[in-house]
Amino acid sequence: MLQSPELLHRSRESSALLRAGLNLIQQALSIYSNDLRLMVANRRFREMFDLPAHLCEPGAQFSETIRYLAETGEYGAVGDVDDFVEARVQQALTFEQHYVERQRANGSWVSVEGGPLRQGGWVTVYTDITEIKRQEDMLRSHSDALSGKLLDRSEELARANRALEATINRLHETQQHLEAAEARVRLAAETTPAHIARLNRRELYTYSNQRLPIRAANGADNILGHTARDVLGDDIYNRIAPALHSALDGQAKVVEFTVPQDGRHIRAAFTPDTTSNGSVAGVYVLSMDITHSQSEGPGPSGALSDVGHFGDWTVRFSALSLTHRSRKQSVPLTLAEAALLRVFLEAPARLITRDDIFAAPGIAPGTDRALDVRISRLRQKLGEDPKHPRHIRTVYGAGYIFVGEVSWRG
Numbered sequence: 001m002l003q004s005p006e007l008l009h010r011s012r013e014s015s016a017l018l019r020a021g022l023n024l025i026q027q028a029l030s031i032y033s034n035d036l037r038l039m040v041a042n043r044r045f046r047e048m049f050d051l052p053a054h055l056c057e058p059g060a061q062f063s064e065t066i067r068y069l070a071e072t073g074e075y076g077a078v079g080d081v082d083d084f085v086e087a088r089v090q091q092a093l094t095f096e097q098h099y100v101e102r103q104r105a106n107g108s109w110v111s112v113e114g115g116p117l118r119q120g121g122w123v124t125v126y127t128d129i130t131e132i133k134r135q136e137d138m139l140r141s142h143s144d145a146l147s148g149k150l151l152d153r154s155e156e157l158a159r160a161n162r163a164l165e166a167t168i169n170r171l172h173e174t175q176q177h178l179e180a181a182e183a184r185v186r187l188a189a190e191t192t193p194a195h196i197a198r199l200n201r202r203e204l205y206t207y208s209n210q211r212l213p214i215r216a217a218n219g220a221d222n223i224l225g226h227t228a229r230d231v232l233g234d235d236i237y238n239r240i241a242p243a244l245h246s247a248l249d250g251q252a253k254v255v256e257f258t259v260p261q262d263g264r265h266i267r268a269a270f271t272p273d274t275t276s277n278g279s280v281a282g283v284y285v286l287s288m289d290i291t292h293s294q295s296e297g298p299g300p301s302g303a304l305s306d307v308g309h310f311g312d313w314t315v316r317f318s319a320l321s322l323t324h325r326s327r328k329q330s331v332p333l334t335l336a337e338a339a340l341l342r343v344f345l346e347a348p349a350r351l352i353t354r355d356d357i358f359a360a361p362g363i364a365p366g367t368d369r370a371l372d373v374r375i376s377r378l379r380q381k382l383g384e385d386p387k388h389p390r391h392i393r394t395v396y397g398a399g400y401i402f403v404g405e406v407s408w409r410g
Contacts, residue, residue, distance in 0.1 A: 305408035344402035
């Protein structure tokens, strides 16, 4: 799987829109991934620190940028440059919320505010606060002589502080927009093997990972630029059209259909591609062949199976136990955890919303926070890395997807 910076910048549309928006911000802004490589930087970032072009391109290493700034005197006297760079790198790897104000070598002042991203890495905004510092110094050094001017200067300082607060708000908005863009790309990466595609509002394919589970009805080898009706054919298109149109109206939908030519069963999830202003620009489609999964799942009677297999795990619901094939001792489950796990296992590779989970049998009503805790505990019992879970993947702003083949018996 490609690293997230490369995934983000493979999406030309997302990258262009993101850069255009960030270049409108008057503050310098940089976004680094969890492996300390540059994902996005706006024009002001390069201008403020007079950086060479290669340090502002996606993939540039954080350590190289720090070394350049240290060697050009940005931080003043730093002693041993290697030690200074290593200390900054180790500090960056903590990915903690931070805010500092420092005086630059040229005498100006800059505030630095950073916030971690949910997927790892961080976004940082740099604001020139030289004028604010000048006013603060004036208030301190001339407090006795200011008299009537004190009120005017105080009001100017208050306005400057309000502007700084607005900048902080823009930082949070930018962070949310970035996470939404990353989530759309990660959705495509994390659910392979499956067909991942995007349709615009004219129902033209603008992206496909070329894993269409059926033969294109119009014989196209590359479906980009073709309409859904031309690619799927009238029969299948008419079956998925209600779900597609619902997604274009902003409501995610899932539909299942049988391929007339060979009887295979396909499940397709339609997720709206919503812009920052709330409009729907298109639809993401995730489809996969579930014929094999259906043959191993619950029988036609709808009776619940007792034993489920996925990856290296076996779950026995009647015994409330999880067993890993490399371990002798089982992991106990609570009733709530077992019910939650069944919800995921019965809908693999399918978008599951929070409402879906709360409506499932055996799930007690609760808050979103309570559900987050339940899912976190279940992930812990599955031994999953919180930042890169293997099975229970979060689709930010939409819900969850269980990744992996599931079979049943009993």
